[in-house]
Amino acid sequence: MGEITDKITGAANEAIGKVKRAIGEHTDRPDITAEGDAQEAKGDLQSAKGDVKGVINKI
Template structure:
């Protein structure tokens, strides 16, 4: 995947994870809250990968 795609999909996963966590809290469903926490964490990692790809691309472009 490209840098931008990783960053966008990561942000989307973070947002969906936060929503699931809020729904889990509101409905007293720890399973949904845990699912939201996991999805948010995946989004964080995916966004970080996108930022790293961008950093590598910028470093290579400077050479």
Template sequence: MGSTSDKISGKANEIAGKTKRAVGRATDDPDMQAKGDVQEAKGKGQVAAGKVKDKLKGAVDRL
């Protein structure tokens, strides 16, 4: 995946994770809350990976 698609997918996963966590809290479903936390963390990782790819590309382009 490219850096932009990583960041977009990451943000989508963050939003979906936050939504799942909120639904889990509202319905008193700890399993759903946990799934939301995991998905949000996955999204944050994807966004971070996209940013790293951007920085690496920038460093390579300067060579």
């Protein structure tokens, strides 16, 4: 994937993770809360990967 694609996918995963976490907290479902936390972390890493690709492309 390219830099922009990684950043967009990362942002989407972060947003979906936040929604899942909120739903899990609201419904008292720790499994969904944990799933949301994991997806949000995945999005953070994906966005960081896009940032690294951007820096490498500028060199």
